[in-house]
Amino acid sequence: MAVASTLILWPFFGLGITGLMVSTFLTLVIVLHELGHMAAYRAFATPRSR
Amino acid sequence: MIFIPFLGGIAIGGRPYNSLFEVATCALMGPGMSAFLVPILIAGREASHLGLLPHLLEGPLLVFLLILGGFNLLNLLPTYRFDGGQVLRQVFVTKKALVGASFAVTSAILCVGWIIGAPNNALLAGLAVFTLLSLIGAGSVKPKEKLEPMGGAERMLVGFGLYSAVAMHSYAIIYAAAALF
Numbered sequence: 001m002a003v004a005s006t007l008i009l010w011p012f013f014g015l016g017i018t019g020l021m022v023s024t025f026l027t028l029v030i031v032l033h034e035l036g037h038m039a040a041y042r043a044f045a046t047p048r049s050r
Numbered sequence: 051m052i053f054i055p056f057l058g059g060i061a062i063g064g065r066p067y068n069s070l071f072e073v074a075t076c077a078l079m080g081p082g083m084s085a086f087l088v089p090i091l092i093a094g095r096e097a098s099h100l101g102l103l104p105h106l107l108e109g110p111l112l113v114f115l116l117i118l119g120g121f122n123l124l125n126l127l128p129t130y131r132f133d134g135g136q137v138l139r140q141v142f143v144t145k146k147a148l149v150g151a152s153f154a155v156t157s158a159i160l161c162v163g164w165i166i167g168a169p170n171n172a173l174l175a176g177l178a179v180f181t182l183l184s185l186i187g188a189g190s191v192k193p194k195e196k197l198e199p200m201g202g203a204e205r206m207l208v209g210f211g212l213y214s215a216v217a218m219h220s221y222a223i224i225y226a227a228a229a230l231f
Contacts, residue, residue, distance in 0.1 A: 005053040025114045029084070029121045030059045034051045036083025037061035040076040044068075 002027050069198035070140045074208045077136035081122040082211060085218040091115045092225060112226045119222030123159055126216050128152035129184040134212070140200060141209045155216060162220045166227035 006020075006027045013019035052060045061080075067073050091111055098108040126134035134155060142148040156177070163173045200208070 001051075001053050005059075021110060022113065022117070025110075025117045026121070027053075029114075029118045030053065031051070032084050032087070032118070033080045033122060033125065034059045034061040036079040036081070037076055038051070039083060040072075040079035041061070044072045044076065 002031060005030070067197055070200045071198070071204045071208070073197065074137050074140035074200070075211075077133040077140075078208060078211050078215060080133050081126055081215045081219060084118055084122045085215050087118060088115070088218045088222045091118070091222070095229070112230050115222050116226035116230065119219045119226065123162065123216070123219040123223060126155065126212070126219065127159060127180055128155050129180055130186075131183070134216075135184065137208060137212050141205050141212065143205075155212075158216055158220065162223055165224055167231070 006023050009023035009026055010019055013022040054060065067076075091114060094103060095108055095111045095115065097103040098105055098111065125132050128135045128138050128151070135152075138148060138151050138155065142151050160173055160177065163176075164170075
């Protein structure tokens with residue numbers, strides 16, 4: 001899924017090595033951001049929830 | 051984790067919330083976790099600038115820093131669905147304070163755009179798009195019972211967290227843009 005996202009974004013930054021780098025970085029940034037959310041979800045894994 | 055092309059991704063927690071502190075912290079930890087990387091990336095760039103790391107790394111490090119700061123700072127905009135809006139709504143309980151804080155965060159982010167020399171028209175157009183996005187907001191899943199409210203200390207803590215996240219990502223963008231352009 002991450003690879004697909006990178007490839008979809010690639011043409012928008014130019015179909016060169018720089019474009020691929022930028023789209024890979026963008027995907028990586030999204031992954032880091034979502035990992036942050038997931039780490040917080042895990043940290044709050046309390047038995048009580050509403 | 052689900053990727054949505056052009057909009058980013060969605061983290062699936064799989065567990066409902068118990069308190070408003072959880073809602074605010076989980077929203078804040080997206081940009082917060084990335085903020086940990088900002089000083090490390092800047093140190094890496096400085097090291098490659100000084101020759102302690104290969105010079106070739108300097109460009110990619112700056113580009114990564116710019117994208118990291120840009121994506122996270124836009125996520126901190128006080129828009130209903132975005133992390134910034136989620137956090138602000140939990141921290142500021144009165145309407146007046148919420149409006150004031152939203153304007154403060156938005157102007158800080160606009161200022162960053164202005165400092166790095168983004169064209170005024172682009173900034174205004176971007177702001178208009180985000181305002182429209184925030185209008186779609188309403189309607190969300192409501193918990194069965196009311197979530198535990200936050201105390202004053204928790205609200206202050208999350209508020210400072212938001213402040214530092216905005217400050218660090220703003221600095222990341224300004225630093226990277228000044229070195230790149």
